[in-house]
Amino acid sequence: MHIRESIYASLPIGLQHLAVTSKGIAYRRQRYGGLFSPYLAALRSSEFAPAGQLLELELAEMQRMVRFAFEHVPWYRRMARALGADWRDIRSWEDLSRLPQTTKKDVRGHSELFVADVFRSSQLIPWHTSGTTGTPLTLLYEPTAVRKLWAFVELYRLQAGVSRIERRGQFTGKVIVPPSQSPGSKIFWRYDLANRALLLSTMHLAPENLPMYAAALAQYRPEYLCGYPSAIYLLAQYYLSAGVIPPPLRAVLTSAETVLPHQRKAIEEGLGTRLYDQYGQTEMQSFWYACREGNLHVHPLAGHTEIAGEQGEPCDPGHAGSVVLTGFLNHGMPLLRYAVGDIAAWSSLAKCPCGRNMRIVARLEGRVDDFIYTQERGFQGRLDTVYKGVKNLIEAQIVQRDVDHVLVRYVPAAAFSAQDLKILEHNLRDRIGAAVGIEFQAVGLIPRSNAGKFRPVISALPELRDGCLEHAIR
Ligand SMILES: [Zn+2]
Structure with missing residues (x-):
């Protein structure tokens, strides 16, 4: 400190x-x-x-x-x-x-x-x-x-x-x-x-x-x-x-x-x-x-x-x-x-x-970092659309650590139901394909970056990120 x-x-x-x-x-x-x-x-x-x-x-x-x-x-x-x-x-x-x-x-x-x-x-x-x-x-x-x-x-x-x-x-x-x-x-x-x-x-x-x-x-x-x-x-x-x-x-x-x-x-x-x-x-x-x-x-x-x-x-x-x-x-x-x-x-x-x-x-x-990559669907940006129709969600963050696995951290509201989770998973599958493992984790608060910023998507795949921009703007 x-x-x-x-x-x-x-x-x-x-x-x-x-x-x-x-x-x-x-x-x-x-x-x-x-x-x-x-x-x-x-x-x-x-x-x-x-x-x-x-x-x-x-x-x-x-x-x-x-x-x-x-x-x-x-x-x-x-x-x-x-x-x-x-x-x-x-x-x-x-x-x-x-x-x-x-x-x-x-x-x-x-x-x-x-x-x-x-x-x-x-x-x-x-x-x-x-x-x-x-x-x-x-x-x-x-x-x-x-x-x-x-x-x-x-x-x-x-x-x-x-x-x-x-x-x-x-x-x-x-x-x-x-x-x-x-x-x-x-x-x-x-x-x-x-x-x-x-x-x-x-x-x-x-x-x-x-x-x-x-x-x-x-x-x-x-x-x-x-x-x-x-x-x-x-x-x-x-x-x-x-x-x-x-x-x-x-x-x-x-x-x-x-x-x-x-x-x-x-x-x-x-x-x-x-x-x-x-x-x-x-x-x-x-x-x-x-x-x-x-x-x-x-x-x-x-x-x-x-x-x-x-x-x-x-x-x-x-x-x-x-x-x-x-x-x-x-x-x-x-x-x-x-x-x-x-x-x-x-x-x-x-x-x-x-x-x-x-x-x-x-x-x-x-x-550029707000994109994730899967072998089936390539680069996907503007992922906020996956929250469409999910009613009782306070906020969420998608984290990709490897090409086969995505973690969704979410803060549920009191009325959050299994149906909300189902819609979210369905929407996400639409974007990233069937082959990727999706893990959902309910949390009380999503951690902010060092500068206090909220990051809706975190890609931990720097080698892919470098190639991401040209795909993103295609
Ligand atoms: Zn103006």
Whole structure:
């Protein structure tokens, strides 16, 4: 355990609230100082600009970032030399698309080669990520990039009708409730008074604890909820099934996980408000945000988005492909054509009724890792359809450890019956075939990842996963 974590764990809960608040003060300074306000004002004034103007700005940002990377980032300096290219050769989107993609493996294996030589390490803000594959990675942010990113987040909040000033309930993956907390002490949240946030743990959402979460929210009266959709979904289901009235909310803002259709439905019904989704990455490569029409807009000033097919060709609207991003914000660790490991498709909608002229992503299909493989049926993604018609299920997770065997962990609701299990097995067989062994395991709570994320599918077949993407996007 980290020293600071062990000190935190030893504090009485009252002082833990203060420790969380003091961390909140540091975050507030890091995020909302300096450039934040003028940059947000600039974003607001260009939010509805004509498409041509946005495209021009995006192209200029791309050329500027390519120049910076070719001149100051060892990995790309080397790439430019190998290609015999100069930054002046990358003038169009087509020129950019000829650069090799940068993979997660490249960054994890050679992270020091991605750090720009204009910064001393003390000038950059480190962010430690555990990653879904478990390989730890430290990302380094330029301080102004952090403020710019939070200006995008604020733009998104504002268009959902809320802001950083309003009280919020935030489901966080951070360990705010130490493992050593007495099981009798049912306090699964901490106050960040500096940011007017009630931070709620995503790790303790067992059915028996949900009434306590609801009571804490009733007392705090947040204006909006934000965080992981899988966590907010569990709470929404509780309000629906227990007949408890949720606090009046102006919006639900979700991020970090793909929102599944059944989650969206339950959240909007159970909490009586609209859900606005957002997509970004810890690598800070792009910012997509949902408008009031429910369309996910790709902000052209945060980064350039490509959706690429099997051979790297651009995908037509409606066709799923691999998301490849060139970020414009972070000069500390720039990434060009970064294959982030997500799958998405462009919308065929030419113009959104909301008035924004930014491109629209129709579907975010989840992560490359969210697929399982069987010899009979090959690669199968979007497995949430297997829960169709299963009535009394709180949540479930499919785990594949070898090609012949799948484990389904599930949290049953009180009325869960043999019939529900039969439907689930039938649906799953439809997708993965008859030959695979399926084991069902009823549990009280599905463990979250290190970052507190819920993973609907876990594939423990890395050798297959590498080949998975090209199948997934076929
Ligand atoms: Zn829109």
